[in-house]
Amino acid sequence: MKAWRVHKNGEPREAMRLDEIPDPQPGPGEVLLRVRAANVNFPDALLCRGHYQIRPPLPFTPGVELCGEVLALGEGVTGPEPGTRVITPAALPHGAFAELAVVPAAGVLPAPGALDDAEAAALHIGYQTGWFGLHRRAALQPGETLLVHAAAGGVGSAAVQLGKASGATVIGVVGGPAKAKVAHDLGADIVVDRHSEDFVAVVKEATGGRGADVVYDPVGGDAYAKSVKCIAFEGRIVVIGFTSGTIPAPALNHALVKNYSILGLHWGLYNTYDPAAIRRCHDELTRLAAEGTVKPLVSERVAFEGAADAVQRVADGVTTGRVVILP
Known part of the structure; x- marks a missing residue:
């Protein structure tokens, strides 16, 4: 599969490189997703620079959240069913700026039906925060x-x-x-x-x-x-x-x-100390999205090949709303 990876810390436009790497496989408790859309967050720029509170080992794939389609379940995972559209944080060092992603099943949530892929990818971290x-x-x-x-x-x-x-x-x-x-x-x-x-x-x-x-x-x-x-x-x-x-x-x-x-x-930290509160919040956000009360402002939908430039522009503060990468 294709994946953007950082081999050396620096500004996103220079640090991110498009690589061909083996397809990942889900392990116990994990889910394999086809990435439908990956939202760009400011922490992605900090990850590239090596300035984030988490410093994944090099090389790593940035991208901290996504909307994806379930392809396969790892051992011990009973749902969601293959073909289901979901949103989830990514599991660094294997982030969302890739064609496929493996994530913990515990963090996977149903994508709100009122939102398209790009909007759903931009919902989780920003609106939960x-x-x-x-x-x-x-x-x-x-x-x-x-x-x-x-x-x-x-x-x-x-x-x-x-x-x-x-x-x-x-x-x-x-x-x-x-x-x-x-x-x-x-x-x-x-x-x-x-x-x-x-x-x-x-x-x-x-x-x-x-x-x-x-x-x-x-x-x-x-x-x-x-x-x-x-x-x-x-x-x-x-x-x-x-x-x-x-x-x-x-x-x-x-x-x-x-x-x-x-x-x-x-x-x-709520993922560690009170994960049930995250699910309650997701249910509330899904309700608000269905009502049309909240709707992520996706200002740009960027082709996969433009991911490095997109992260750089978010880092530079020249964008509005959300910039979403579409593999």
């Missing part, structure tokens, strides 16, 4: 104000839709007019272009000086530093990641005097 961040960690309530950074990006666009679905007022922060239009179209009530506006002032004006009840921050750096200036009393800042490349150093005395919480979210 959004749901756990907003509901399990921040306990977002109807009528509250949610501030979403990188609101036109893959993770942020999911948070905008989920925030609106929960009855919150959503303020999205983006970089540039094109991304502002995307955030508006996603349903954000107010959109701030950080290149030309001060989101702190906008949040304060929109909330009558009270501030945002929940901040959803996958950016870090300056986005976090300014967010603490417009967080409400008993507000919650959910730390998702650091796409800016800068990890903030919170002033805990400031959190103390303003009575706000700083909440970390490493969604992958």
